[in-house]
Amino acid sequence: MSDTPWLTILGIGEDAPEGLSRASLAALEDAEIVMGAARHLALLPPCQATRVTWPVPFAEGIETLLGHRGKRVVMLASGDPFWFGAGGSMMRHLPPGEWRTLPGVSTFSLAAGVMGWPLETTRCFGLHAAPLSRLRPALAPGVRLIVLLRDGPTVPSLMEYLVKQGWGTSTISVLESLGGPNMRRCDMRADDAVGGAFAHPVCAAIEVAGPGIAMPLASGRPDAFFDSDGTMTKQPVRALTLSALAPRPFEHLWDIGGGSGSIAIEWLLSDPSLSATTIEQKPARAARITANAAALGVDRLQVVEGAAPAALEGLTRPDCVFVGGGLSQPLLDWLEAFLPAGTRLVANAVTLESEALLLKAHERHGGDLLRIELARAAPLGSGRGWKASYPIVQWSVTL
Structure with missing residues (x-):
């Protein structure tokens, strides 16, 4: 040999x-x-x-x-x-x-054989050292999951998590020591009382059911999914922004001025190969971004507390950059000077001053300039009328 x-x-x-x-x-x-x-x-x-x-x-x-x-x-x-x-x-x-x-x-193949589930339509998760919230994007009626768990005591935690998310009527098959002489199967519902203990190695086969709220697959998830102090890119603009960012497999995003983290979180939800760093200078917002990312199953989001451009020094170079807050001429100058050619840049402006910066940047570098004006129906006297939001100017360019 x-x-x-x-x-x-x-x-x-x-x-x-x-x-x-x-x-x-x-x-x-x-x-x-x-x-x-x-x-x-x-x-x-x-x-x-x-x-x-x-x-x-x-x-x-x-x-x-x-x-x-x-x-x-x-x-x-x-x-x-x-x-x-x-x-x-x-x-x-x-x-x-x-x-x-x-x-x-693999344990996944053994579990699928026990359950009679085709693996190509079953979601597989390895949660030996990862939080149960990684399941959140996959939870929807009828979805089948095979989940590798750290140990037996994690089973009650899994059941509690499903109940908390509104999926208490989900059926769970707890599978211990698959493939061996000590293999054991225990079938229950997520909202059942746990009887007895479970031994490592253990996995769970779950068929999701219940009135829980499934997370949409398309960009522009409802604002209610994100805890916010009011500073966030709202749903329709977020959908347009994610379309402009155009995530591609294995790319890395800088989200500058994270707010609630909604842009970076939706970027990560697009594909498990994606990564992102959010830069936020306010500590309370940085903490909220971390909590939002964990709750929505993308705890891999890196949150950097600080002000750009100083906080950008030493970070993993991005393939794509979004500027949603803190837009300034020094920041644009730094990005233009230090980002490599081919980096995609998207910036949103609400104030006249930040809009003027984007107009000048468009003159220098070209790209696409988009003005977004939205209005929602709202009560007006005894009827309804259109209530307009502040217009947003969006500049997107490949440097």
Whole structure:
């Protein structure tokens, strides 16, 4: 096995050692070091390798593993290491050519087989170390979810979360030790009283039901989804702004003058590959943005407290920038000077002074200039009339 990389990332299930492939058994027989969780090590067949227990938290074991570079090492992981597994975490530390993977059957596949659900129409979540609010964008009547959970005590928390969101009549199948001799299934509703304890490893198969409010898929979600002190880009303008920002896979956004965070949050809701940084100078608003992002399932939003352009120094360079507050000539000058060519820039102006800045910027750089005037029906005497909002000027350009 001289041509084999020093590290093998081996997926192992609850049916080990019987369920291990020939290639997996050969890797274990050839290994000098086998490193994994105590539960995984206990499932292994007899082998000559030195067994090293992976510590908790997971990150503390990475340096230990890398310290064995040059030996023949097997790293144990649950099921398929590259589907919400440990394999993806290791790739930040390993160059190509130093590793190979021998995946096992994923927990998602095992759960789908138990439930009889086609995986292509089932939403899959790995919440070992992530908040339950990650489920929020997916909650809608009839949606099926398979959720990997950190441990047994998380099951009551999951049920409580669903009830709080209005989905208490959802059916939940709690699946323990899938694929192994100790496999157990418990069917209940989210609003049932929890009876007994659940053991790790555990996942939940959920069919969502109830009167909860589903989150729309299109940009321009209702304002009520966002906690705000009144400073936010309102729903119709937000939809137009997201259209101008035009998110593309794996792009990064700067949202300058975050307010309630609605623009950055909707950007992140567009696709799980997207990332964003919101810059907000008022501490109370920065805290509110963080809370809004967590509640709506995009806790990956980075919130930077400070005033632009000073707060922009050292941040990950963006593919797209939105200026919704704090528009000034120094800020525009800084963006024009430091952003690389090809960066998309969208800025909204409400005051005459900020509108004038955008008119001058349009003269210098071109792009699209849009004036948005909206009116809503409102009571007027015994009838109704149109109540106009302040017009908004939007400039969008590729630098």
